Amino acid sequence: MSRDGLRSQWRERAPLIAPSMLKCDFSNLKHEVKLLEAGGAELLHLDVMDGHFVPNLSYGPVVIERLREVTELPFDAHLMISDPAKYLDEYVSAGCNAITFHIEAVPEPVPLLTRIREADCLAGLAINPGTPVEAILNVVGDLDLILIMSVEPGFGGQAFQPSALEKVRQLKQEVEDDVLISIDGGIGPKTITDCANAGCDLYVVGSAIFEAADYQAAISEMESLAAAPAS
Numbered sequence: 601m602s603r604d605g606l607r608s609q610w611r612e613r614a615p616l617i618a619p620s621m622l623k624c625d626f627s628n629l630k631h632e633v634k635l636l637e638a639g640g641a642e643l644l645h646l647d648v649m650d651g652h653f654v655p656n657l658s659y660g661p662v663v664i665e666r667l668r669e670v671t672e673l674p675f676d677a678h679l680m681i682s683d684p685a686k687y688l689d690e691y692v693s694a695g696c697n698a699i700t701f702h703i704e705a706v707p708e709p710v711p712l713l714t715r716i717r718e719a720d721c722l723a724g725l726a727i728n729p730g731t732p733v734e735a736i737l738n739v740v741g742d743l744d745l746i747l748i749m750s751v752e753p754g755f756g757g758q759a760f761q762p763s764a765l766e767k768v769r770q771l772k773q774e775v776e777d778d779v780l781i782s783i784d785g786g787i788g789p790k791t792i793t794d795c796a797n798a799g800c801d802l803y804v805v806g807s808a809i810f811e812a813a814d815y816q817a818a819i820s821e822m823e824s825l826a827a828a829p830a831s
């Protein structure tokens with residue numbers, strides 16, 4: 601799907617739960633993808649780590665390329681790597697549809713955001729808990745997606761940091777509505793309502809799906825909570 605098509609689709613379908621394929625059963629990846637599809641997932645969040653930008657390694661384009669063969673779900677790649685410009689083409693060729701990298705890794709992000717858009721992918725920037733929203737405000741016109749980290753990147757299963765909520769509220773005020781706001785880290789039934797009240801569109805969820813007995817029940821519970829935030 602084209603960049604514009606996907607951006608409109610996610611905007612219309614939001615709130616969306618984006619399963620993070622970091623906590624899945626890697627010995628049976630295809631089966632996990634099929635369970636997520638059957639469970640109603642509308643995209644997959646792919647956490648790429650290089651052991652340098654973050655102190656952990658996950659998987660790269662070779663695995664993503666094979667995943668592309670087993671599903672048509674859009675891939676939302678989250679590149680936690682020091683040099684995303686060097687490897688961008690590989691992630692595009694592997695079949696990613698949205699590509700997000702970190703402002704902390706690329707302080708002058710516009711050329712890379714432009715390359716991502718030229719590849720007909722959604723261009724995203726992520727910000728760590730310690731990075732203020734101001735770090736990206738001057739480039740929002742070049743962005744399709746902003747990923748607010750509500751934990752330090754690198755590991756699943758960490759506790760949600762509520763300071764992320766103020767960043768979401770601030771972005772909601774300062775950024776055009778067509779820029780999607782995603783939140784990542786520690787999202788589950790107990791934290792998602794606050795995120796929805798703050799104005800998130802996409803909710804990246806690892807542990808709260810993969811530790812659940814029933815992915816479908818977990819996804820639909822969080823979708824309902826995000827769709828009807830308590831005031």
Ligand code: DX5
Pocket residue numbers: 620622623645647678751752753754755756757758784785786787804805806807808
């Ligand atoms: C952390 C990753 C997240 C993480 C989410 O670096 O970006 O996507 O896997 O996992 P949970 O939901 O367990 O915090």
Ligand code: ZN
Pocket residue numbers: 620645646647678784804
């Ligand atoms: Zn992520």
